[in-house]
Amino acid sequence: MEQRGPDRRRFARGGRRDDDRPGYTPLVILIDPDASRRSISEAILSKLRFAVASVDSVEEATRISRALMPEAILCRVNDLQTVRDSALPEHVPGIALSDSTARSEDLIPVVRAALRLQPVRPR
Numbered sequence: 001m002e003q004r005g006p007d008r009r010r011f012a013r014g015g016r017r018d019d020d021r022p023g024y025t026p027l028v029i030l031i032d033p034d035a036s037r038r039s040i041s042e043a044i045l046s047k048l049r050f051a052v053a054s055v056d057s058v059e060e061a062t063r064i065s066r067a068l069m070p071e072a073i074l075c076r077v078n079d080l081q082t083v084r085d086s087a088l089p090e091h092v093p094g095i096a097l098s099d100s101t102a103r104s105e106d107l108i109p110v111v112r113a114a115l116r117l118q119p120v121r122p123r
Contacts, residue, residue: 026115027051027068031061031075041074041097044104062086072114
């Protein structure tokens with residue numbers, strides 16, 4: 001396949017950081033029982049070069065997390081405590097999604113801050 005423009009893979013975009021190795025994409029598990037909200041969040045994250053594994057339950061996320069070793073887990077606010085109490089790895093941050101994070105400009109800083117372990121400043 002022929003490349004159409006300059007090779008931009010070496011530049012950090014979306015979920016990638018300056019010190020990431022080429023080809024690295026942070027993996028997040030997205031838990032949401034609502035398929036339409038899950039697909040919107042997945043589209044936002046995928047467009048920004050995050051690798052996304054979407055599931056509809058905490059049990060499913062627990063089952064796949066040991067094999068996938070995600071950098072973060074995104075779930076609804078009411079599922080966050082269940083995620084923290086489950087057998088998921090302790091070093092993986094749980095990120096609560098709310099109606100305010102349904103827009104890309106609100107979701108992106110929350111995920112980036114959790115991956116970098118920096119506090120998010122409210123708007």
